[in-house]
Amino acid sequence: MSIFLQQVFNTLSSASVYALLAVGVTLVFGLTRIVNFAHGDLLTVGSYVLFLVAPAGAIWFLAGFAAAMVAVAVLAVVLERLLFRRTLVAPIRGFLVSLGLIQIIESGLSYFFTAGPRTVHPFIDRVWTVGGVDMPADRVVVIVGTAAVFLALTFYLERTKAGLMIRAVAIDAETAGLMGGPVTRTIAGVFALGGMLAGAGGAFGALLAPVTPFLGYALILKGFAVALIGGLGNVRGAMLGAVVLAALETVVITFGLSTWVSFFGFTLMIVLLIVRPRGLLRGVEAEI
Amino acid sequence: MDWNTIFSVTVESLINPTTIVYALAAIGLNVHFGYTGLLNFGQSAFLGVAAYGLAMSVATYGLPFFVGILVGLAGAVVLALLLGVPTLRLRADYLAIVTIAAAEIVRLLFRSVSLSKWTGGSDGLQRFSDDFYSRNPFTTGVNLWLFSFDRRELWVMVVGWTLVLIASLVVFLAMRSPWGRVIKAIREDEDAVRSLGKNVFSYKMQSLVLGGVLGSLGGFVFALSRAAVQPDTFGTEFTFYMYAIVILGGAARVLGPILGAALFWVLLNFINALLPAMISDGLIPRWVMDANQAGAVGYILVGAILILLLIFRPQGILGDKREVMLDAR
Numbered sequence: 001m002s003i004f005l006q007q008v009f010n011t012l013s014s015a016s017v018y019a020l021l022a023v024g025v026t027l028v029f030g031l032t033r034i035v036n037f038a039h040g041d042l043l044t045v046g047s048y049v050l051f052l053v054a055p056a057g058a059i060w061f062l063a064g065f066a067a068a069m070v071a072v073a074v075l076a077v078v079l080e081r082l083l084f085r086r087t088l089v090a091p092i093r094g095f096l097v098s099l100g101l102i103q104i105i106e107s108g109l110s111y112f113f114t115a116g117p118r119t120v121h122p123f124i125d126r127v128w129t130v131g132g133v134d135m136p137a138d139r140v141v142v143i144v145g146t147a148a149v150f151l152a153l154t155f156y157l158e159r160t161k162a163g164l165m166i167r168a169v170a171i172d173a174e175t176a177g178l179m180g181g182p183v184t185r186t187i188a189g190v191f192a193l194g195g196m197l198a199g200a201g202g203a204f205g206a207l208l209a210p211v212t213p214f215l216g217y218a219l220i221l222k223g224f225a226v227a228l229i230g231g232l233g234n235v236r237g238a239m240l241g242a243v244v245l246a247a248l249e250t251v252v253i254t255f256g257l258s259t260w261v262s263f264f265g266f267t268l269m270i271v272l273l274i275v276r277p278r279g280l281l282r283g284v285e286a287e288i
Numbered sequence: 289m290d291w292n293t294i295f296s297v298t299v300e301s302l303i304n305p306t307t308i309v310y311a312l313a314a315i316g317l318n319v320h321f322g323y324t325g326l327l328n329f330g331q332s333a334f335l336g337v338a339a340y341g342l343a344m345s346v347a348t349y350g351l352p353f354f355v356g357i358l359v360g361l362a363g364a365v366v367l368a369l370l371l372g373v374p375t376l377r378l379r380a381d382y383l384a385i386v387t388i389a390a391a392e393i394v395r396l397l398f399r400s401v402s403l404s405k406w407t408g409g410s411d412g413l414q415r416f417s418d419d420f421y422s423r424n425p426f427t428t429g430v431n432l433w434l435f436s437f438d439r440r441e442l443w444v445m446v447v448g449w450t451l452v453l454i455a456s457l458v459v460f461l462a463m464r465s466p467w468g469r470v471i472k473a474i475r476e477d478e479d480a481v482r483s484l485g486k487n488v489f490s491y492k493m494q495s496l497v498l499g500g501v502l503g504s505l506g507g508f509v510f511a512l513s514r515a516a517v518q519p520d521t522f523g524t525e526f527t528f529y530m531y532a533i534v535i536l537g538g539a540a541r542v543l544g545p546i547l548g549a550a551l552f553w554v555l556l557n558f559i560n561a562l563l564p565a566m567i568s569d570g571l572i573p574r575w576v577m578d579a580n581q582a583g584a585v586g587y588i589l590v591g592a593i594l595i596l597l598l599i600f601r602p603q604g605i606l607g608d609k610r611e612v613m614l615d616a617r
Contacts, residue, residue, distance in 0.1 A: 035381045086599050092327060092380055096535070097598050099528050103591030107584040111577070217524070221392065224385050232382075263396045266389035273386060274374045 002132030011243065011250045013139040013208060016146035017043075019242035020201030021219060022226035023153070023235055024194030026283075030170040030233035031190050034084055034094035038101035040220025042195055045105065046072045046202020047211040048113060050120060057121020061203075064120075069199035076195025080188050088187070102217060109213035117210035142204040149200055150239065153193075157235065166190055170233065221262070225269040231283025240280055244268075289569050294561045296434040301553040305441060305513035308448035309335075309506045310553065313526075314533040314545030315455045316503030321531070322539035322612075323463055324495040325475030327384040329527050330371060330391035334500040336522035337363040338507030340398060340407065343517045346416035348406050353419035357508065364504035367394070368497040376492045388524055399519035412518035420512050444513045451509065452546060455502045460542045462498065471495055472540075472611075532594045538607030547605060555593075559586045 025039050046068040054064030079101065087094035124137035157163035168176040169186045177183040205211065205219075222245065230241025245265055252264050272279065301307055313335055320328040341360030345351040351359070375386045397403065399410045407413065421440060429438035437445065462468050470491055473481045482488050511517045529552070537548025563582035566572045577585060603609045 029381075033381065035384060083595060083599065090602075092384075093598050093602060095327075095381065095384060096531060097595050099531070100591040100594035100598070103528075103587050103594075107587040107591070111581045111584040111588070114580075221389065225389065228382070228385060259401060260396070263393055263400075266393050269389055270374060270386055273378065273382065277378070 005131065005133045007250050007254060009133055009135060009139070009143075011246045012143050014249065015242040015246035016142050017201050017205045017208065018222060018226050018246055019239045020146060020149065020197045020204065021223040022230070022238040022242055023150075024197040024201075025220075025223045026227040026230070026233055026235060026238040027166075027190050028194050029227070030235075031166065031173070031187055032084065032088060032094065033091040034087065034098070035091070035224070036084070036098045037095065037220050037224075038079070038098040038105060038216075039194065039198060040218075040223055041102055041105040041109075041216030042072050042076060042198035043202040043205060043219055044109060044211060044213065044216040045075060046199035047118075047120075047206040047215075048109060048202075048213075049199070050203045050206050051113075051118055051211075054120065057123060058125075061120075061123040061207075065200065065203040068203040069196045072199030072202065073192045073195035076191040076198070077188055080191040084191070085184070085187075102220075106213050106216060113213065115213055117212045118206075119210045120206040123207060138207040142207055145200070145204060149197065153197070153235075162186075162189065166193075218262075222265060225265050228269050228279055228283075229272055231279025231281040234279065234281045234283040237279055237281035237283055244280070289565045289571075292434075294558070294565060296436065297561045298554055298558040299434045300437070301557040302550050303445060303449070304437070304553075305444045305448060305509060307549050307553045308445065308452060309510040309513070310530060310533055311452050311546045311549035312448075312455060312506030312509060313503045314530045314537070314549055315452070315459060316499040316501070316506070317527075317530045318534050318539060318541075318545050319459060319462075319495055319499035319502060321534060322541070322544070323459075323468070323475060324471050324492060324499075325380070326376075326492060326496065326499075327380045328387050328496065328499070329384045329524070329531075330387035330394075331500075331503050331530055332522045332524065332526035333371075333391035333394040334364050334367060334503040335507030335510060335526070336391075336394055336398060336517075336519070337367045338504030339511035339517045339522075340413075342508055342511055343413040343416045344406060346419070347408075347413045353416075356416065360504060360508060361501060364500045364507075365497055368500040369493070372493045372496045376489055376496065388527075391522075391524060391527065395519050395522050398522070407519070408517075410519060412516055414516045417512050417515040421515075441513070444509065448509045448513075451505045455505060456542055456546065458498075458502070463542070467491075467494075475540075529590075532590065535594065535597055535602070535604050538604035540608070540611045541604075541606040544604060544606045551605075556586060556590060559589055 021040065021043055025036065028034060028036050028039070049068040049071045050064035053067045054060035083097050084094050087097055122138050123141055126137050128135045128137055128140065157166060165176070165181050165186050168181060169183055173183050226241040226245050227238050229244055230237030230239070248264055248268060249261050252261050313331055316334065317328065317331045320326040338360035341363035342356040345356035345359045346353060371387060371390050375383050378386060398407050401409055421443065424439060424443040426439040426442045429442060430436065463472070470481065470486055474488055474491055478488055533548035533552045534545055536552055537544035537546065560583070563585060564579050567577065567579055567582060597604065603612045
């Protein structure tokens with residue numbers, strides 16, 4: 001039983017980072033139809049902001065966490081203003097632009113911070129044991145922190161006027177605009193929101209595993225796998241997809257197949273797209 | 289600073305084997321992306337399957353060279369069918385994500401430890417190109433002004449450029465034919481084509497197979513020119529460069545991929561030769577960049593060029609704006 005609970009705990013901690021990544025991906029896609037592959041690199045930028053602000057870890061982590069969220073949100077809005085806004089008419093152009101951005105961000109990070117892996121000092125450096133389950137405190141922080149972020153996000157999207165506008169633009173941007181809604185500003189806002197989530201994900205991710213400049217690309221493949229599994233464009237679907245993918249990975253690793261982790265993840269995504277083109281929860285229709 | 293070396297590296301990139309590999313791969317991708325509007329992001333897998341088909345046939349099973357080529361071609365066709373059945377009904381953006389994932393799956397299979405008995409794992413395979421080089425008619429290399437190639441390179445280049453010529457001719461004739469008109473019509477408006485009674489799925493599949501096979505020729509040249517195959521050379525970065533090349537040269541143009549490949553490598557190799565030379569001569573101070581960072585700067589420029597092209601000139605150099613599927617629809 002305690003082995004099972006241990007796996008559940010491990011699943012939840014990696015699901016947290018996947019969910020923070022995939023929800024940003026799915027929000028931006030839902031409003032703009034842009035497949036933003038550079039979103040994974042926004043997460044890595046968040047990790048490096050944390051390294052800059054909080055090299056000593058401990059209580060500094062909180063400042064680093066806030067700085068990562070703000071910095072990545074600003075970066076995301078700048079990218080939207082300079083690049084993605086010009087590609088809204090043809091989202092596929094936005095996708096190709098994001099591939100160019102991957103080159104720039106990843107090479108840029110390796111230019112400034114060298115290509116080697118970095119680890120952050122722990123926030124709370126101890127391991128709690130509850131009922132035979134070893135819980136490194138930092139992983140608990142990641143899980144609880146992610147839950148808090150998503151509570152706030154759900155409240156924002158479903159209980160505020162700005163959230164209503166986001167959902168309206170996602171359903172039909174043209175009509176939302178005709179009703180007098182600020183469509184352009186809402187899209188910029190969603191880039192900022194996705195950036196904040198990526199910044200949080202980057203800070204949390206750095207607590208879990210070492211970070212290199214080239215991590216973003218591997219991450220974004222998983223991020224889109226998660227978003228597609230859950231239903232691209234559906235926020236709750238992305239959260240569900242994150243748990244599904246993380247659980248699958250935990251099972252695969254438990255069976256000693258750790259080099260096959262991405263193989264099983266991508267295969268699940270492709271099989272699911274054939275069986276259920278909208279993903280687990282209703283997302284954007286995948287078929288033409 | 290040794291301008292001779294820098295210029296010779298740059299000028300050689302106009303025609304050297306790497307340019308051939310990318311030109312062939314981009315010609316295939318142009319059939320998918322430029323003419324049919326398929327956002328295939330798994331083109332590297334076609335090159336990989338062809339290269340491994342050849343290498344495994346010869347190095348693992350000891351089959352003759354030409355059987356290896358046939359196995360490689362058959363592999364590319366099978367991959368196109370496997371990839372096409374689940375994905376060709378998907379929206380363009382879904383297709384891109386799924387083909388990226390599929391190419392990653394192929395790469396992971398090649399580098400998997402459990403299959404290394406046949407594929408060589410992450411080290412890959414060698415010793416499959418002897419038969420190819422034993423047919424080399426050149427006895428010496430050339431050393432002409434800025435161009436210097438050894439006899440092996442010359443042989444690869446003669447075969448490679450012949451393949452580029454044949455592939456371009458195939459694309460030129462195919463796209464002038466009634467078949468090509470249907471293909472381009474699918475890019476413009478799939479529903480309209482369907483309403484005229486054409487089987488869109490079947491046409492897309494044919495395009496995927498044709499482009500995949502043309503690309504697989506690049507896989508052969510790639511494997512033979514290095515006399516080795518390694519799984520990690522067939523990553524997504526490979527496909528990304530192919531897209532940069534197709535867009536730079538101009539999508540849906542027969543000569544676009546060739547021009548794109550030559551220009552892309554001339555530019556990248558010029559930067560990659562110039563920056564380290566400037567650093568070692570002290571023209572760029574160390575605090576700006578060292579030799580390791582110079583490589584990163586090259587990649588940043590590649591990304592920046594692609595983005596600028598997409599924003600300001602999505603039709604590339606030769607393309608026609610009305611014919612590029614990157615426009616509003």
